[in-house]
Amino acid sequence: MPKKNGSDKRIQILEALNRCLQNKPFDKTSIKEIARAADVNHGLLHYYFKSKEDILIQYIDYVIDHYRSMVKERFNDKELENIDIKKLIEEFFMFTHDRITLDRSLSKVFIEIWEIAVYHPAVKAKLQRAYQEWMDVLSNMLKPLNNDIDLSRRTSFATVAFLEGMALFSIILDTDSKEFKTILSDFQSKIIDML
Amino acid sequence: MPKKNGSDKRIQILEALNRCLQNKPFDKTSIKEIARAADVNHGLLHYYFKSKEDILIQYIDYVIDHYRSMVKERFNDKELENIDIKKLIEEFFMFTHDRITLDRSLSKVFIEIWEIAVYHPAVKAKLQRAYQEWMDVLSNMLKPLNNDIDLSRRTSFATVAFLEGMALFSIILDTDSKEFKTILSDFQSKIIDML
Amino acid sequence: MPKKNGSDKRIQILEALNRCLQNKPFDKTSIKEIARAADVNHGLLHYYFKSKEDILIQYIDYVIDHYRSMVKERFNDKELENIDIKKLIEEFFMFTHDRITLDRSLSKVFIEIWEIAVYHPAVKAKLQRAYQEWMDVLSNMLKPLNNDIDLSRRTSFATVAFLEGMALFSIILDTDSKEFKTILSDFQSKIIDML
Amino acid sequence: MPKKNGSDKRIQILEALNRCLQNKPFDKTSIKEIARAADVNHGLLHYYFKSKEDILIQYIDYVIDHYRSMVKERFNDKELENIDIKKLIEEFFMFTHDRITLDRSLSKVFIEIWEIAVYHPAVKAKLQRAYQEWMDVLSNMLKPLNNDIDLSRRTSFATVAFLEGMALFSIILDTDSKEFKTILSDFQSKIIDML
DNA sequence: CATGAATGAGTTTTCATTCAT
DNA sequence: GATGAATGAAAACTCATTCAT
Numbered sequence: 001m002p003k004k005n006g007s008d009k010r011i012q013i014l015e016a017l018n019r020c021l022q023n024k025p026f027d028k029t030s031i032k033e034i035a036r037a038a039d040v041n042h043g044l045l046h047y048y049f050k051s052k053e054d055i056l057i058q059y060i061d062y063v064i065d066h067y068r069s070m071v072k073e074r075f076n077d078k079e080l081e082n083i084d085i086k087k088l089i090e091e092f093f094m095f096t097h098d099r100i101t102l103d104r105s106l107s108k109v110f111i112e113i114w115e116i117a118v119y120h121p122a123v124k125a126k127l128q129r130a131y132q133e134w135m136d137v138l139s140n141m142l143k144p145l146n147n148d149i150d151l152s153r154r155t156s157f158a159t160v161a162f163l164e165g166m167a168l169f170s171i172i173l174d175t176d177s178k179e180f181k182t183i184l185s186d187f188q189s190k191i192i193d194m195l
Numbered sequence: 196m197p198k199k200n201g202s203d204k205r206i207q208i209l210e211a212l213n214r215c216l217q218n219k220p221f222d223k224t225s226i227k228e229i230a231r232a233a234d235v236n237h238g239l240l241h242y243y244f245k246s247k248e249d250i251l252i253q254y255i256d257y258v259i260d261h262y263r264s265m266v267k268e269r270f271n272d273k274e275l276e277n278i279d280i281k282k283l284i285e286e287f288f289m290f291t292h293d294r295i296t297l298d299r300s301l302s303k304v305f306i307e308i309w310e311i312a313v314y315h316p317a318v319k320a321k322l323q324r325a326y327q328e329w330m331d332v333l334s335n336m337l338k339p340l341n342n343d344i345d346l347s348r349r350t351s352f353a354t355v356a357f358l359e360g361m362a363l364f365s366i367i368l369d370t371d372s373k374e375f376k377t378i379l380s381d382f383q384s385k386i387i388d389m390l
Numbered sequence: 391m392p393k394k395n396g397s398d399k400r401i402q403i404l405e406a407l408n409r410c411l412q413n414k415p416f417d418k419t420s421i422k423e424i425a426r427a428a429d430v431n432h433g434l435l436h437y438y439f440k441s442k443e444d445i446l447i448q449y450i451d452y453v454i455d456h457y458r459s460m461v462k463e464r465f466n467d468k469e470l471e472n473i474d475i476k477k478l479i480e481e482f483f484m485f486t487h488d489r490i491t492l493d494r495s496l497s498k499v500f501i502e503i504w505e506i507a508v509y510h511p512a513v514k515a516k517l518q519r520a521y522q523e524w525m526d527v528l529s530n531m532l533k534p535l536n537n538d539i540d541l542s543r544r545t546s547f548a549t550v551a552f553l554e555g556m557a558l559f560s561i562i563l564d565t566d567s568k569e570f571k572t573i574l575s576d577f578q579s580k581i582i583d584m585l
Numbered sequence: 586m587p588k589k590n591g592s593d594k595r596i597q598i599l600e601a602l603n604r605c606l607q608n609k610p611f612d613k614t615s616i617k618e619i620a621r622a623a624d625v626n627h628g629l630l631h632y633y634f635k636s637k638e639d640i641l642i643q644y645i646d647y648v649i650d651h652y653r654s655m656v657k658e659r660f661n662d663k664e665l666e667n668i669d670i671k672k673l674i675e676e677f678f679m680f681t682h683d684r685i686t687l688d689r690s691l692s693k694v695f696i697e698i699w700e701i702a703v704y705h706p707a708v709k710a711k712l713q714r715a716y717q718e719w720m721d722v723l724s725n726m727l728k729p730l731n732n733d734i735d736l737s738r739r740t741s742f743a744t745v746a747f748l749e750g751m752a753l754f755s756i757i758l759d760t761d762s763k764e765f766k767t768i769l770s771d772f773q774s775k776i777i778d779m780l
Numbered sequence: 781c782a783t784g785a786a787t788g789a790g791t792t793t794t795c796a797t798t799c800a801t
Numbered sequence: 802g803a804t805g806a807a808t809g810a811a812a813a814c815t816c817a818t819t820c821a822t
Binding site for chain 3: 608609610612613693696697699700701702703704709712713716717739742743745746747748749750751753754756757758759760764767768771772775
């Protein structure tokens with residue numbers, strides 16, 4: 001669904017918030033700052049959103065949906081059905097690394113969302129659903145290789161946990177980028193080998 | 196006159212903050228709330244700490260030091276020198292799982308600290324040091340097994356990333372506790388096997 | 391839509407401060423008191439001014455500009471060019487006495503501004519400029535009478551110092567008003583005679 | 586009355602306040618700052634003084650008494666009775682210029698006291714008494730020269746006003762020190778000539 | 781839809797003052 | 802006389818939210 005640029009002030013505001021979150025946590029970002037970043041009048045934010053919290057919720061939905069649809073587009077296609085499963089998993093990892101784990105701007109935002117989720121049940125539920133989906137996609141790929149549903153599920157869980165840990169460390173630790181990628185792909189090949 | 200009562204008001208306040216952080220993020224916790232939780236007058240917080248931020252910084256130091264010393268006590272002992280290295284690593288994982296990864300109250304706090312670190316260079320630096328130490332301890336244990344410093348370092352990095360991802364998921368996902376522990380110990384044995 | 395009402399809230403607030411300063415020094419006047427005197431919500435003061443200090447600075451500018459323009463209007467006119475110089479000086483003193491030195495409300499405010507200037511370089515600079523202008527106007531009037539620039543400048547300096555001392559005493563000492571005016575006009579005639 | 590150094594904590598505190606007032610107005614100087622400057626515990630200030638305001642009042646008394654006694658010592662002596670009156674007045678001006686008008690630290694403090702006096706009747710009364718005494722001393726010197734009590738009083742009033750205006754300008758305007766002294770002594774000789 | 785003035789609750793912080801030891 | 806912990810009132814300032822235009 002290509003958004004006609006500027007046609008939707010709502011999206012414009014959510015993207016402004018995304019930019020703001022690169023510099024400050026949500027709680028320290030005022031509605032006026034978001035408005036300024038979105039280049040709209042601050043009063044207008046209350047026309048499109050019923051409260052500051054509502055902006056946050058819609059923003060989180062927006063981010064999660066964005067990545068959910070990215071994954072869906074790439075891996076739910078029919079054409080993938082005939083592909084070699086190991087190759088598919090490899091592609092999945094490549095995609096995940098490049099588009100998610102190594103996207104620093106996204107990782108920053110996710111650390112923020114984690115923290116919000118800890119204290120905010122509705123946000124927590126959203127995250128749970130998103131992670132569940134992610135694990136399910138991976139789990140379904142692993143199943144054919146070992147024919148053990150539980151093991152596949154546990155392996156997916158561990159893998160996603162590892163990836164999120166790596167996303168965290170990509171922001172918190174100032175690790176050399178080459179080293180970081182080596183660790184990521186080492187792990188990936190070990191997972192594949194193990195199966 | 197030994198200052199027996201009142202001498203530990205500082206700790207009392209930091210522990211009150213720890214309790215507060217189980218319910219609310221730091222930014223939404225007012226100084227008066229911390230004071231109430233610590234059962235002291237709110238003005239006193241500014242007697243012991245120069246600002247709200249100072250409370251946070253001292254709290255983070257307190258938490259990190261607490262765990263650092265726990266690890267130091269357990270694994271820097273001479274007696275460990277003669278122990279079987281595989282057994283030592285196993286013990287290290289058991290310790291880490293029980294005292295850190297599975298401590299939900301601690302994990303909650305750490306998600307909060309991660310978020311703060313993203314936007315706060317001094318806090319980030321503290322985290323970096325703590326994680327580095329943790330990785331170094333593990334790395335030093337792995338080295339004798341594979342004689343490859345770089346591999347040991349990367350394995351430690353991946354392991355700690357995985358553990359932090361698991362800590363995150365212990366809070367964010369409502370996973371069955373048994374399943375969670377299984378994933379944790381599966382991973383541990385795979386690591387050990389690999390070496 | 392011409393902003394007729396509300397457009398002058400800024401002036402309204404500065405004039406409220408002027409009234410407040412008749413009763414209390416600036417530091418003892420709270421923002422809420424100024425707001426009450428201006429009959430506006432206290433939050434609004436932070437909408438029009440970025441801080442309490444900013445109110446003060448803008449107030450001082452307002453006061454100084456007010457008097458500067460009063461003097462400019464009266465003495466920078468072309469028509470003055472042909473007038474008898476002694477008469478002009480006489481008029482200048484009359485104007486100064488009536489509109490400045492004998493304006494008790496203004497003198498009160500100026501004593502406050504002096505004190506602030508002592509510790510506040512930016513305010514000090516504003517005062518310096520204002521006094522310099524005042525001395526220059528007078529100096530330019532005296533010059534034709536004695537053809538000595540330095541003497542004119544020194545006489546102006548002394549005169550303005552005297553007038554400010556008198557303004558101070560009009561507030562601090564409870565001198566009989568008639569006596570006070572006599573001293574003022576005695577001095578004026580002596581200055582004129584001397585030249 | 587030589588004060589045995591350190592024997593009188595009260596004086597020690599008042600002199601600390603004097604030092605503080607070189608940097609900050611009284612209202613912005615905290616009791617703890619005064620205590621630190623006096624090198625005494627801040628709780629002690631409330632032993633020697635009943636409130637912060639009491640420190641201020643006693644300080645003002647202390648300053649005024651100090652200068653009153655300086656003048657008294659110098660000009661109330663019998664030996665002055667036989668001296669040439671013009672010479673005496675000259676000495677009086679010299680003394681005043683050197684010890685009061687040109688004492689920048691004192692002038693700073695006096696600007697502060699003026700401002701306090703504006704809003705504080707008791708302080709105002711103290712200042713009135715001090716200025717009255719000063720004018721009386723001068724007036725009594727001038728009387729023999731013109732045999733007009735009223736004129737002498739008015740001349741004294743004007744002279745002291747001028748001197749205080751000059752003290753003000755010595756702090757507020759950054760006038761060249763030589764020029765400043767010239768203005769001061771020019772004025773002095775004109776006064777003397779006039780009589 | 782858009783604007784920006786207005787509101788008022790809530791936050792951190794300061795600090796004179798008290799008081800037990 | 803000293804000390805320094807403790808108290809609580811009051812201050813400046815922020816900001817989400819409302820609303821008239």
